[in-house]
Amino acid sequence: MLINYTISVFTTNTVGLLNRITIIFTRRRINIECLTVSETERKGVSRFTIVIRSQSREFVEKLVRQIRKITDVLAVFGYLDDEIVFNEIALFKISTPLGCEPLDVKTINLDWNAKVVHWGLEYVVVEKNGTEEEIHEFYSYMKNWEILEYVKSGRVAVGKTEKGLVEFLPEEGNWEIV
Amino acid sequence: MILGNAEKEFKDFVEKSGIPAAWTILGLSALPTSHELNVGMVGMHGNYGANVLTNSCDLLIAIGMRFDDRITGDLSTYAKQAKVIHIEIDPSEVDKNVKADAPVVGDAKAALKALLPLVKKADHSEWRAEFKKYDDEEYDKITKKDLFHEGNQIKMGEAVALLSDKTKGEAVVVTDVGQHQMITNRYYRFKKQNSMITSGGAGTMGFALPASFGAKVAVPHREVVAVIGDGGFQMTLQELGTIAQSGLPVKIIILNNNFLGMVRQWQQLFFDNRYSFVELQNPDFITIAKGFGIEGHKVSDRSLLSESLDTLLNSDKPYLLEIVCEKEENVFPMVPAGGCVTSIRLE
Numbered sequence: 421m422l423i424n425y426t427i428s429v430f431t432t433n434t435v436g437l438l439n440r441i442t443i444i445f446t447r448r449r450i451n452i453e454c455l456t457v458s459e460t461e462r463k464g465v466s467r468f469t470i471v472i473r474s475q476s477r478e479f480v481e482k483l484v485r486q487i488r489k490i491t492d493v494l495a496v497f498g499y500l501d502d503e504i505v506f507n508e509i510a511l512f513k514i515s516t517p518l519g520c521e522p523l524d525v526k527t528i529n530l531d532w533n534a535k536v537v538h539w540g541l542e543y544v545v546v547e548k549n550g551t552e553e554e555i556h557e558f559y560s561y562m563k564n565w566e567i568l569e570y571v572k573s574g575r576v577a578v579g580k581t582e583k584g585l586v587e588f589l590p591e592e593g594n595w596e597i598v
Numbered sequence: 599m600i601l602g603n604a605e606k607e608f609k610d611f612v613e614k615s616g617i618p619a620a621w622t623i624l625g626l627s628a629l630p631t632s633h634e635l636n637v638g639m640v641g642m643h644g645n646y647g648a649n650v651l652t653n654s655c656d657l658l659i660a661i662g663m664r665f666d667d668r669i670t671g672d673l674s675t676y677a678k679q680a681k682v683i684h685i686e687i688d689p690s691e692v693d694k695n696v697k698a699d700a701p702v703v704g705d706a707k708a709a710l711k712a713l714l715p716l717v718k719k720a721d722h723s724e725w726r727a728e729f730k731k732y733d734d735e736e737y738d739k740i741t742k743k744d745l746f747h748e749g750n751q752i753k754m755g756e757a758v759a760l761l762s763d764k765t766k767g768e769a770v771v772v773t774d775v776g777q778h779q780m781i782t783n784r785y786y787r788f789k790k791q792n793s794m795i796t797s798g799g800a801g802t803m804g805f806a807l808p809a810s811f812g813a814k815v816a817v818p819h820r821e822v823v824a825v826i827g828d829g830g831f832q833m834t835l836q837e838l839g840t841i842a843q844s845g846l847p848v849k850i851i852i853l854n855n856n857f858l859g860m861v862r863q864w865q866q867l868f869f870d871n872r873y874s875f876v877e878l879q880n881p882d883f884i885t886i887a888k889g890f891g892i893e894g895h896k897v898s899d900r901s902l903l904s905e906s907l908d909t910l911l912n913s914d915k916p917y918l919l920e921i922v923c924e925k926e927e928n929v930f931p932m933v934p935a936g937g938c939v940t941s942i943r944l945e
Contacts, residue, residue, distance in 0.1 A: 485690035 422473040424453075425480045426504055426577050429468040429487055430460070430495040430585065437492055441468060444486050450474070454508075456574030460585060462595045465494065471575050495588040499579060506577035509549040510558075515566040517542045523565065532558050543568060599628050599662040599706045602687070605791045607710035608661070609633075614714060616722045618729060620648040622663055623779075624798040627788035631767065637729045641669045642933045643780040647732030649931070649939045652677050654728075659683045662706050665695035666799050667936075675938040685709045739944045740930050745785070751924035752900050754778055754853050757907075758785040761823065761851070764907050769821040770795065770813050774806035774830035777859035780929045782825050804833030807850070811837060814846045821849065821911065828854040828880050838890040841916050848916050850894075852883055855923045863928050887918040894918030 431437055438457065445452055453471045460467045474480050484498045514523060523544060528534050534548035548558045555572060586595050599608055605628050612619045612629065618637040619629055629636050638645030640652060652658065658680040663669070670676040673695060684691075684698035685706055692701040702709050744755030758781055761769075767789035773779040773796045788794060795813055797805040810824035831852050841848050862876040887894040894917055897906040903921070910919040933942045 482690075482694060485694075489688070489690050 422475055424501050425472050425474055426499045426501070426506065426575060427468075427470045427472065427480075427484060427487070428497045428499070428577065428579075429470065429493055430589065431466050431468065432492045432494065433459070433464055433466045434492045437466075437490075438468070440490055441470075441487060441493070444483065444490075445470075445472070448479075448483065450483070454572075454574035456576055458576075459598070461597055462585060462589070463598050465585070465589070465595065469575055469577055494590060494593075495585075497579065497588075499577065504577040504579055506551065506575050507549055508552060508555060508573050508575050509547065510555045510570065510572040511537075512546045512548070512559075512562050512567055513569040514544050514546060514562065515542065515568050516544050521565065532561065534558060599625060600792055602662065602706040604661075604705075604707035604710055605629070607707055607714065611710050611714055611717065614719050615717045616720045616726075617657075617659065618722070618726050620644070622666070622669055622798075623783050623794070623796055625663070626783055626796075627791055627793040630789050631787040632789070635726065637726070638733070639783055640939075641666075642671070642935070643783070643929055643931065644669075644933075644942075645733070645784075646736040646931050646942060646944065647729035649933060649942045650732060651728060653679065653938075653940050655680050655725075657681050657683065659685070660696075660698075661685045661710070662687070664688075664691045664799075668799070670695065671933045671935075671937050671939050671941075675940075736931065736944065741784075744781075749924070750900060752898065752903055752921055753927055754781040754855075754923050755785050757851070757853060757903060757921050757923070758782050758825065760903060760907055761825075762786045764904075764911055765821055765823065769793065769823050770817060772796070772806045772810040772813055772822065772824045774824075774826040775801050775803045775860075776827045776830060777855075777863065777927070777929050778825055778827045778853040780860075781853075784929075803827075803830035806830060807834045807837045808840070810848050810850065811841050811844070811846065814848045815844075818846065823849045823851060823911075825851050825853060827859060828852055828856060828878055828883075829858045831883070832880075835886065838887055838892055838916075838918075842891040846916065847914050849910050849913070850887075850892075850916070850918045851910070852918065852920045853923050854880065854883070854920055855925050855927065856880060857925060859927070860929075862926065866926070866928070867932075868934070883918065883920045892916045892918055894920065896920040896922065898922035 429441060450472050453473060456469045457466060480498050484496050487493060487496045525536060528546060534546055536544055537547045538545035548555055589595050609629060612635050618635050620637050620640045621628060622641055638648045640648045658677050681699045682696055683700045685702040686692050687705055689703045692698055692703060744753055745759050747753060762785060767787045770793050771782060771786055773782045775797060779796060795809055806824045806826045810822050814822040856878050858876045858878065862873060865873050865876060884894045884896050893915060897903055906919055910917050931942045931944050933939055
């Protein structure tokens, strides 16, 4: 049974590091379901959030240990879905030519908690944020109209603990808040 | 352990605890081959006793090793009965292949130094003697044939054993990859530390020639001998130029059997002798060496082997000795790939 594992990798902001991290996945022939990279609240520290699906916890633990070995990687953590608070965002470009079935904006706003962010002449862009499942359900609803483009971001996630990032970074560094 | 300069601490530990010690090819020469508690090599072409008794021991202490598949064969049948202590500097290697009951993450030298006072002085001669039974059988079935056969052709084992005698086990030996590598591990009797240079798990053919030059630059006062197969030699033979240019007296031995020997062996044992692209039409190595300005000669007559090795070792310039060996020699013992260590084959 495949379950989601979220891997958070904290690194220095180095060019080419993404390649060195993803090759660990490539070598093990694991598909990366989604990936997000951005800066953190600490100066010079970037964070990768990678979601994979696996049957074996042991396998993911070994993977995390291999990522930990990379130079420029400061800390790595693996999480199950119930150990994190996470979210994703999706944009839908819907075709609305003259005379078509109108979008039910009230339902979209109130029932689905999504919003229209752009009105073009013959198209509209709707944005929804939520978990993968929630977005997937919304997608099924939006299929009633013609979806011109659909894009979903990677996951952003923080661990469900009272500890901050800095407690896991190597002591010798200067980790000031940006 | 060799990288960590822990040979002395290791010897003290082994002698105090009385525990027999075996080595992987990268651990060769950490403990002198002739040491009483040295029970030989483990792994695919390791010694009979060392492999079989891995699955009978109560305690397995692994120092600076990663439990590579060449050593373990089938992991589901490897040392399951033993408690495992794993002394290893890389935390991601601990519990990766074999679950350690007592992992010790740290430098081998520091760990062994700290453990020495905690270990009791003991004598396990009965256990040590168990190895002897297997060693004797291995000697009868394999070693004797490799070293003292009757035929006219030179065998790789006897060439290496003779080299070992003539260099008194004190040379730095650099091997390439293949049958000759395994044979060298089996028959060169190392006395000095840090004497074996090989590519180990990387298994890179062509390693030996440039590496032997590097070794000679590092230890110019020691005899450095490269033992290379005819296949691997051709992968980096342009380095003869670097050697000639430097003038350093690197000694090169090519064990020429006109085959990619190890691959041929597998094709013979596991693929019904369906030889495929393993026979090599070799160039004249001596002419090539002379072209680079390196002296050398070829020997194929058993009776001239000793004299040839003398010429090689006495030269104060770089020298290439091509030893024409029996074409289809097999290296035993062998644990078939992915097999259990106790199902090691002797023929």
